[in-house]
Amino acid sequence: MFLQQLINGLTIGSSYALVAVGYSMVFGVLELTNFAHSSVFMLGGYVAAVALRGGLPLWLAVLLSIGTCALFGMLTDRCALMPMRKRGASRVSYLIATIGISTFLQNLIMLVFGSEAIPFKEVFPRTKFSIGNATMSYLQVFTILLTLVLMAATSLLVYKTKIGASMRAIAQNQTAAKLMGVNTDLVITFTFLLGSALAAVAGIMFGMYYYSVDLQMGFTVGMKTFASAVLGGIGSLPGAVVGGFTIGVLESMFAGYVSSGFKDAVGFIVLIVVLLIRPAGLFGQKKISKV
Amino acid sequence: MKKGLSPKVRIIIFAVLLLAIVILPVYIKNQYIVRIATLCVMYSALALSLNLITGFMGQVSLGHAAFMGIGAYTSAILSDRFGWSFVPTMLCAVLVAAIFGILLGIPALKLSGSYLAIVTLGFCEVVRLTELNWMSLTRGPMGMTGIKKPLVFGIQIKSNGGYYWLALILLAIVLFFVMNISNSHVGRAIMSVREDEVAASAMGVNIRYYKVMTFTISAALAGMMGAFYAHYMRFIDPSAFNFEQSTSILSMVILGGLGGVPGSILGAVILSVLPELLRDLSSLRMLIYGLVIAVMMIFRPQGIMGRTTFAQILGIQKKHALNPEEATQLLGGEATPFDKEEVEA
Numbered sequence: 001m002f003l004q005q006l007i008n009g010l011t012i013g014s015s016y017a018l019v020a021v022g023y024s025m026v027f028g029v030l031e032l033t034n035f036a037h038s039s040v041f042m043l044g045g046y047v048a049a050v051a052l053r054g055g056l057p058l059w060l061a062v063l064l065s066i067g068t069c070a071l072f073g074m075l076t077d078r079c080a081l082m083p084m085r086k087r088g089a090s091r092v093s094y095l096i097a098t099i100g101i102s103t104f105l106q107n108l109i110m111l112v113f114g115s116e117a118i119p120f121k122e123v124f125p126r127t128k129f130s131i132g133n134a135t136m137s138y139l140q141v142f143t144i145l146l147t148l149v150l151m152a153a154t155s156l157l158v159y160k161t162k163i164g165a166s167m168r169a170i171a172q173n174q175t176a177a178k179l180m181g182v183n184t185d186l187v188i189t190f191t192f193l194l195g196s197a198l199a200a201v202a203g204i205m206f207g208m209y210y211y212s213v214d215l216q217m218g219f220t221v222g223m224k225t226f227a228s229a230v231l232g233g234i235g236s237l238p239g240a241v242v243g244g245f246t247i248g249v250l251e252s253m254f255a256g257y258v259s260s261g262f263k264d265a266v267g268f269i270v271l272i273v274v275l276l277i278r279p280a281g282l283f284g285q286k287k288i289s290k291v
Numbered sequence: 292m293k294k295g296l297s298p299k300v301r302i303i304i305f306a307v308l309l310l311a312i313v314i315l316p317v318y319i320k321n322q323y324i325v326r327i328a329t330l331c332v333m334y335s336a337l338a339l340s341l342n343l344i345t346g347f348m349g350q351v352s353l354g355h356a357a358f359m360g361i362g363a364y365t366s367a368i369l370s371d372r373f374g375w376s377f378v379p380t381m382l383c384a385v386l387v388a389a390i391f392g393i394l395l396g397i398p399a400l401k402l403s404g405s406y407l408a409i410v411t412l413g414f415c416e417v418v419r420l421t422e423l424n425w426m427s428l429t430r431g432p433m434g435m436t437g438i439k440k441p442l443v444f445g446i447q448i449k450s451n452g453g454y455y456w457l458a459l460i461l462l463a464i465v466l467f468f469v470m471n472i473s474n475s476h477v478g479r480a481i482m483s484v485r486e487d488e489v490a491a492s493a494m495g496v497n498i499r500y501y502k503v504m505t506f507t508i509s510a511a512l513a514g515m516m517g518a519f520y521a522h523y524m525r526f527i528d529p530s531a532f533n534f535e536q537s538t539s540i541l542s543m544v545i546l547g548g549l550g551g552v553p554g555s556i557l558g559a560v561i562l563s564v565l566p567e568l569l570r571d572l573s574s575l576r577m578l579i580y581g582l583v584i585a586v587m588m589i590f591r592p593q594g595i596m597g598r599t600t601f602a603q604i605l606g607i608q609k610k611h612a613l614n615p616e617e618a619t620q621l622l623g624g625e626a627t628p629f630d631k632e633e634v635e636a
Contacts, residue, residue, distance in 0.1 A: 033405030080589055093592045095351055095405055096545060100584025103538050107578040219534065223416060226409050261424040268413035272398055275406060 004134035005256040006249060011140040011209060013248020014147035018202035019221060020228035020240035021154060022195030028171040028235040029191050032091070035098040036076055038222025039105040040196045044069045044203030045120075045213040046113050052121040066200045073196025076101055077189045085185075102218075110215055117214035120207040143205050150198065151241050157194075158237060167191055171235065224251070224267035231274050233284025242282060298606040305605060313459065316452030325451040327567050329523065332458040333516055334559040336465040338543040339552065340512035343469060345541065346550035346598075347478060348505050349485030351404075353537045354395065354411035357418040358510040360532025362388045362517025364422060364429055367438045367527055377441035377448075381518040388514020389507050391418075396506035400499045415534055422529040434528025441522045454523050461519055465512050470552055470601075472508070481505055482550070535577055542580040545587050548594030553601055558594065 019041050026034045044065045051061035080097055124142065128135045158164040166187045169177040178184050206221070207213045228247045232239025247267055255263040274281060296304075316325050337359065344352045362384035369380040395414050399407055422429050429435065441448045441457065448457055472478045480501050483491035492498045521527050539562070547558025562583070566576045587594060 027405075033409065035408075080585060083589055089588070089592060091404055092349055092351060093588045095408060096541070097585050097588035099351070099353070099408070099538065099541070100581045100586075100588060103535075103577060103581030104585060105581075107575075107581060111574065111578065219416075223409070223413055230406075262420060265413075265417050265420055268417055271413060272410065275402060275410065276398060279401065279406075 001134075001256060002253075003132055005252045007131075007134055007136050007140060009249030009252030010245055011143050011248070012206075012252065013245035014144050015202040015206045015209070015244075016221065016225045016228050016248050017147055017241045017244025018150065018198045018205075019225035020232065020244045021151065021237060022199050023226055023229040024232070024234055024237060024240040025158075025167070025191050025195050027229070029167055029174075029188055030081075030094070032081075032094045032098070033226065034076070034192075034195075035095070035222070036101040036105060037195065037199060038218045038225065039102045039109070040069050040072055041199040041203045041206075041221055041225075042213070042215075042218030043072060043105060043109060044200030045207040045217060046109055046118065046203075047200075048204045049118045049120045049207050049213045050113060052123065053118065058123045062201075062204060065204055066197045069196040069200035069203075070193045072105070073192040073199075074189055076196075077192040082185060082189075085188075102222075106215065106218055115215060117212045119212045120210070122211070124208060139208060143209065146201075146205070147241075150201065151237070154194070154198070155237055163187060163190060220264050223264070223271075227267035227271035227274075230271055230279075230281055233281030236281070236283040239281055239283035296606075301605045302607070316450075316455050322451050325455055327564060329451065329455045329458050331560045331563045332455065332462050333519060333523070334540070334543060334563045335556040336458070336462045336516045337513060337540050338547065338555040338559040339462075339465050339469050340509045340516070341540050342544045342550065342552075342555045343472065343481075343505055343509045343512075345544055346548075346555070347473060347485065348481045348502070349549075350399070350502075351408040351541075352411045352506075352509075353408055353534060353541065354415040354418075355509075355513055355540050356532040356534070356536035357415040358388045358391065358513035359517035359520065359536065360418060360422060360527075360529070361391050362514030363521035363527050363532065364435075364517075365514070366518035367435045367521040368428065370439050370522070371435065377443050377518075377522060381515060384514045384518035385511045388517065389511035392507040392510025393503060395510070396503035399506060400502055412534060412537075415532075415537055419529050419533055422532070429529070432528065434526055435521075436526050438521050438525045438527070440525070441519075458519060458523075461515060464515070466552070468508060468512060473552065473600075477501070477504075485550075538577070538584070539580055542584045545594055546583050548596040548598060549592075551594070551596050551598040551600065553599060553604060554594050554596035557596060 019037065022037050022040075023034065026032060026037070047068045048061045048065040051064050052058070056064070076098075080101060081094060084094060084097065124139045126137050126139055128137045130136075156164075158167060166177065166182045167190075169180065169182055170184055170187055174184060203213070203217075206217060224247050225244065228243035229240050230243070231246060232241070232243030247270060250270065251263050251266045254266045315328055319325060319328075337355065341352065341355045344350050344355075362381075365387045366377075366380040366384040369375045369383055370377070375383075395411065398410055402410060423431055425431070443457060446453075448454060472481070480491070480496045483494070483496050484498055484501060488498060517532075520531075524531075543558040543562045544555055545558070546562060547556065548554030562580065565579070566572075569575070572579075
């Protein structure tokens, strides 16, 4: 049973990791928790599920889903956050604005796609093979591998390319980056776009794994993925991945050994413990507030 | 708004309005309107209690519905199992909600901004999950039905008018707390936390003490309104106290104005009446709330009324409570903080 829960945990943890990376990147550049991020994850799952139900091929459904989410992420920044940046809004205003956008998007999804769960068409063979006394499907293998590949690609982008360097520069000091000739608005919008695209992939994987998408998925996953980002150290990419897998496994173990009714609370408990004991997380750097 | 009127006239208008509000069930016979008015009063009280945390202290709390739920369940269970009357069950609801307020206030000590928002959101969810899964106590998803009508000091409340007056009395209690806090040294300490936490603590404000205190008072007041909600609706289930409810209350505070007492009431009234006016669009309710929050933050973060106080509306604020423009006018200066030429020279 332990091995089985570990495999299940890693699979679900890979979705969490992809969403957590989005939180972490946006927090890195803006020091803002984008509450709308988990709704974008839900949007990704819904668009793909509806497209597949409508008979589109898998690759088109995936592209459509990623495109919609990336567009929404971009619009979030351009229409809401950029005007606020220009005005020099307080941090609380940003936070509240993303809460509003999140509520808006969730209810828009409910209005457009209905309030019932939408089945996710089976597109991947669910052939299973056994490891010891546990079984693992090829879908699970694929999910975990895809996550690792995407994470490697994102890391390359952030640490090896010019736009990645700009992102890291903004994370350190936005004004200084601007003075050095970095087009901060463009880079911030790009960060939103990238994070949202990854969230879309996570949403699709989540839908595939659970056979359906529903209106609760954004909310519950939002909490857990934020906990993942904080556990790994918010702003750190490897941290977000490790955090995502850890939360996935912990939750799976909790559901298996303790109680499944409260498994959604695991992320929250981890979050509280991390914030109280080591607020910087596993890979984060401690910040000192100056006046 | 009523710029040209003298304070005397304003006070008279205000008194007439107040009277009209208090005796509303006497002259309005349409029970539907009285029920909506009761909801307006209830949400005003809830918005005011949240405004203490979000408006005055500048911390975003998404767990307000949880306190309301804790109060509602405490009161409903006590009256159901032990047959207590409304006043003792309400006091217990206040007490239990306050204890949970302290519990949430303690992790909140170390946190602010996004972290605090997420922790309160998680708290809301954990409380809802507990209400949902603790079947023997709360009857879980079936909810509690047939909650007794309130008996207040021997008076049995039966009519819609009675509920309305009970809600008004509770709103008066909330107003008493919130206005006294905002006009005292406690309120100024809380507001200094909003302006700059580090600077406030450097000036000797005990941040931990005031944070826990604000959370506790706010939670207690929300618990009180939760008790009212339980006995008014006479049916409660966990879905009434979820994140959506928290967001609704938050949107009322934001629409009216963060950190202002009349603003919260205005916001609560608008957002309680609006879904009723747009009956056909009732499925759009949360969509509108979300849009209100985002649009207000983008275009008018201070809300409709900002931090306007009742005293300012009535034109009777004390001399030391000047706003910056009036202060600069009194000093004979221009209403700009910096003189450009001086800086250059």
